[in-house]
Amino acid sequence: MSASTLTTIMENNRRAGRLTRIPFLPAAFPGRDEFWTVLAELAAHGADIIEIGVPFSDPVADGPQVAEASRLALANGGSLDYIFEGLARRRAELPPGLVLMGYVNPFIQYGWTKAAQDLHGREARAVMAASLANLAEKMSQAGVAGLIVPDLPLEESAPWLAALKQHGLDLIALVGPNTDLKKMKAYAACGAGGYVYVVSVLGVTGVREGLPPEVKDTLKRARQAFNLPLALGFGLTSPDQLRSLPSEERPEGAVFGSALIRHLSSGGTVRDFMAPWLA
């Protein structure tokens, strides 16, 4: 099996001694056209991987910044169709690795109606498996390498892993301060790939000062359980937060969503936002 695109990006950066920068931006935010401009600017200013948010009406793992941006994104027509159509025209000019991040329902509904017709019935889980196969095919065609699904724990992930594996795509595990070593090992064993999204705090997305003290332990357990690069997320605003960690415990990547959204919403430029992360 060939190595995952996402793993390769992060491994190469690690060898080069630098952090992998992973911005998160909801599709069609801040606007239908501006989104693609911002994406290109992020790529031009050092983003290695970009997590494109698939907006959902009920974002239960998100704090106020991302929830509000998702609401705007939905109003702007942000959807899987919008993402796939846009990428069909622009993927060649976007060097970073791409990941979709979103909640379960929009993903399983992508192609649900057709799958339900094809299967002549309402055996919900069979229809879901067919929808996911359709989603994985579209992701592969659009050059998207992986999925992050915050409301999909290990116990429900089998049909997702099966569909993504068909196209060599990654389902990225999310683990946090209350995920014990045994559970992390179970995620690793079930075939979660790409990188590991380590949630810094027992909470929702959002801008926070510093880093909670338990981060060190979470990173240590994740390092022990997975043979994958680690990306730290939730609450990151500046690279200084990572410098507070002993160098051997630092993650390979940093995810920043809320801080970027806040910066863009207040009229800031991508270049200014990315500058500290390039230092």
Added chain:
Amino acid sequence: MKGYYGQFGGRFVPELLSPPLVELEEAMAIFLNQEAFKSELIDLLINYAGRATPLTFCPASSRELGVKLHLKREDLLHTGAHKLNNTLGQALLAQRMGKKKLLAETGAGMHGVATAAAAARLGLEAEIFMGAVDVARQRPNVDRMRLLGAKVIPVTEGTQTLKDAINEAFRHWIAHQADTNYCFGTSAGPHPFPELVAHFQAVISLEARRQFLSQTGNLPDYVVAAVGGGSNAIGMFRHFLEDAEVDIIGVEAAGTGEPGCYNSAPINVGRPGVLHGQLSMLLQDEAGQVLPSHSIAAGLDYPGVGPEHAHLAATGRVRYDLITDDEALDACRFLSIHEGIIPALESSHALAWVIKHAPEIKDRSVLVCLSGRGDKDLGIIQEAMEKRGLTL
């Protein structure tokens, strides 16, 4: 599969919520069948909440409709609805687990009041999340919760109603799981909530089945309950599911009733989807965005439904029909005038089914779950009647 009713159910939550849900599941396995737990809960249900609730035959309505109408009187339970069956159970469980706080969502406020009461009784703190729109339109229940010592937190996100109150409650629980249990209000949500809530609400049919047999010598021909999230209905259905001769009817809210109107009828007009941790029937658009719901009965105003109801609909064991706002309002007035009982607008949907289908079920016996009393709805009833050119 674990946590599923046939095709429906599951636990679609962030990994950060897995540990507290597993902890709850383990506590259920330890305590629910433990004698000391059961006897303390039974004591609370009898001597604090007022169980058993009566089974009331309705002579005037029966004559008028040509059916034999019986009501299971959950409206007479302390705090005015069936909700307390569940909150006392969950509060006692939380206490046994060493938790200090109960967290809850509420729409119309009945589950919030029942949570606040159970928490007060058992020495727990209560924090209730309620959509800002609901806070404004259900003021008396907000005041009741505060008087009972609960903290009411208005939710200003999204539709500012029940759906968003649940989202905010989950967010809060992620950060406060160490000392807090989420006291979920209906038989929906991630596993094990649907089973936990059904377990505590099943007391409704446990009593009603015995009472009906003892009063009439037979089982009812029909058992009818309104379905929002589905907790009074699952409580009413549980002990009749094995009785093949009993027809079971769940009633969904059709809203104003015109084609394409907002409604709260995911089983009839939705399709399977994932919201609030469960795969079940759901009101949603083509892209899987959750649609706003509507019902004159605030307690039915929810775009999803518990997974066991989706399963019972798929297997055909329970028939799920529709009743409009107008039909429910008429049923509320009908029962008030004929029997001297003011039913909640939620329960009025179940009564309206009997009135609407009376010719089809002539001379048969019907057992309706009167899940709550209608005092809380007086403002809504008055306003709705004025709109129709009527007065109280």
